[in-house]
Amino acid sequence: MLDYELGVIGAGNMATAILRGVIETECLPKNAIVAYDPDAKREQLLALEFGILCAQSLNTPGSCPRVLLSVKPQVMDGVLEAIADKVSDETTVISIAAGITTEHIDRKLGGKGRIVRVMPNTPMLVGSGVSAIAGGPRATPDDVHWVQRLFAASGLTVVMDESMLDAVTGLSGSGPAYLFYLIEAMTEAGVREGIDREIAGMMATQTCIGACKLIGKTGKTPAELRRMVTTPGGTTEAAVNHLDEHKVRDSIAAAISAATERSRELGK
Structure with missing residues (x-):
């Protein structure tokens, strides 16, 4: 054998x-x-x-x-x-x-x-x-x-x-789905603004890929990079303010907590 x-x-x-x-x-x-x-x-x-x-x-x-x-x-x-x-x-x-x-x-x-x-x-x-x-x-x-x-x-x-490891499951184990969800939402928003769906999808995907590479290449934190592209009174600030007003950061944290809790339940 x-x-x-x-x-x-x-x-x-x-x-x-x-x-x-x-x-x-x-x-x-x-x-x-x-x-x-x-x-x-x-x-x-x-x-x-x-x-x-x-x-x-x-x-x-x-x-x-x-x-x-x-x-x-x-x-x-x-x-x-x-x-x-x-x-x-x-x-x-x-x-x-x-x-x-x-x-x-x-x-x-x-x-x-x-x-x-x-x-x-x-x-x-x-x-x-x-x-x-x-x-x-x-x-x-x-x-x-x-x-x-x-x-x-x-x-x-x-x-x-x-x-x-249950928290890791919620953060990185399920994490790719959160980014896919974001790309879906960005694509749909682009389509509603008149961009062709295929082009909107490519742009949303490449934007996320490029942003992640920027974190890796520069060594700067996401917060630092976000501040770098957020001009006072500009378009990015308008978008970020809207996200903050609708507590998107809290919703993401709650989603990760929900995934973490489900991992705990699976182990019982």
């Missing part, structure tokens, strides 16, 4: 993003990875795109020294029960399921495995993700470092206490 370093259970978008980063950066060779998904079409896509082996059951990936659980929270318990007899005390178990605590995973695995929880986000698909990493029961600093290397292949990684 071939030896694999990493077993991946679940072949959705996040698993695809992680594997793309890992293979493109040569963090792991493709022949060190084996994957399983109950959807045969997803497995075929993984095999075709990355050239990795896909198993017919989760027994093989579940028996690897490191196991990445890339499944939805609603099916996590079933997966944990299925691999519990495959996991050893030395297995590093990595979960990216929102809201599922390492304590819960530990309980379902019968106190076996070294558990690490990660909260990534979808920009990993283009190598620009953000992943918060927290060590759980029995996880060593080396385990956390290995997981950090794995996710760093697809973007920024931050190691933090697990108690913060």
Whole structure:
């Protein structure tokens, strides 16, 4: 039997993003990875795109020294029960399921495995993700470092206490959707003002991309950059004043709190 370093259970978008980063950066060779998904079409896509082996059951990936659980929270318990007899005390178990605590995973695995929880986000698909990493029961600093290397292949990684991961879910895990929502709204506003929809969409999207790049390139804070483009009595000031009058900042904070609370609920 071939030896694999990493077993991946679940072949959705996040698993695809992680594997793309890992293979493109040569963090792991493709022949060190084996994957399983109950959807045969997803497995075929993984095999075709990355050239990795896909198993017919989760027994093989579940028996690897490191196991990445890339499944939805609603099916996590079933997966944990299925691999519990495959996991050893030395297995590093990595979960990216929102809201599922390492304590819960530990309980379902019968106190076996070294558990690490990660909260990534979808920009990993283009190598620009953000992943918060927290060590759980029995996880060593080396385990956390290995997981950090794995996710760093697809973007920024931050190691933090697990108690913060629900808030991370609300901030960066769900965060891309907030920006997409903003781009949708900007596009619709442009259309109402008479701009062609396709052009309005391109302009709104590129404006957000450019603004984010400006933060990264200049090292200035968003507040500093906003003040730089806000001329007293000008158009930007009129827009920002309107946003403040309608408490948009408070609404965004409340939305992130709602996502955070939902993450907590998923873990119960």
